[in-house]
């Protein structure tokens with residue numbers, strides 16, 4: 001019984017630490033690996049270009065990595081499809097890169 005209580009306390013601490021750890025703006029730069037070549041995504045710069053975090057983090061910023069659902073869960077469309085749709089549609093409007101090799105670099 002005592003052991004279980006200690007385990008619960010430890011689990012609680014770990015969960016709290018994890019909550020604080022993701023209550024931030026995330027990494028400045030993210031490397032998204034793809035067979036076409038790695039996409040280097042300037043996360044911090046995009047936060048300046050896109051006012052609302054939820055434009056990309058549609059389940060909230062605490063939902064975890066996009067790849068934890070997309071390409072994994074049956075109800076979530078593949079990463080390629082959602083990223084291309086999200087990234088390219090804005091780039092078309094706002095003059096961002098739309099050619100394959102402007103994003104994918106081997």
Ligand code: HEC
Nearest residue numbers: 022024025026027030046047050053056061064065066067
């Ligand atoms: C243009 C799209 C976009 C915008 C806008 C954006 N993010 Fe992100 N964010 C991403 C992508 C893509 C990743 C990488 C996720 C992955 O590796 O699957 C990410 C990663 C993160 C992570 C790390 C998540 C993890 O589990 O590794 C945090 C935290 C985060 N973003 C917070 C924010 C906050 C806060 C804002 C608003 C101020 C914001 N983001 C705006 C696209 C965006």
Ligand code: HEC
Nearest residue numbers: 056057058059063064065066069070075076077082085086
């Ligand atoms: C907790 C699971 C989960 C996470 C995390 C998640 N998604 Fe999604 N996403 C879904 C599901 C399920 C759908 C399909 C249903 C819907 O549209 O809500 C979806 C739909 C989308 C769509 C719309 C696709 C379309 O065809 O209209 C885009 C764009 C998208 N996600 C991008 C992202 C990005 C970028 C990230 C990371 C910043 C992310 N998602 C993180 C589950 C998730």
Ligand code: HEC
Nearest residue numbers: 039040041042045049050086087090091094095096097103
């Ligand atoms: C709502 C608008 C918007 C969304 C969504 C968006 N971008 Fe961008 N992005 C821009 C704009 C605007 C530029 C051009 C900035 C410039 O040239 O000054 C840009 C530039 C870039 C560049 C060139 C390097 C740089 O950062 O200047 C890359 C690579 C890029 N985006 C990748 C992505 C990826 C990958 C996604 C999807 C996860 C994405 N972007 C989503 C607006 C957006």
Ligand code: HEC
Nearest residue numbers: 032033034035036039079080083087088097098099100103
């Ligand atoms: C705005 C940036 C951007 C442009 C432009 C772009 N892509 Fe992508 N692409 C991405 C991102 C981001 C991913 C998702 C990487 C991941 O799975 O995390 C991706 C994923 C993919 C994948 C799936 C990767 C895999 O490993 O299965 C393929 C294939 C692909 N892209 C091909 C293309 C081709 C072909 C073009 C040109 C017609 C193109 N892309 C243009 C950003 C871009």
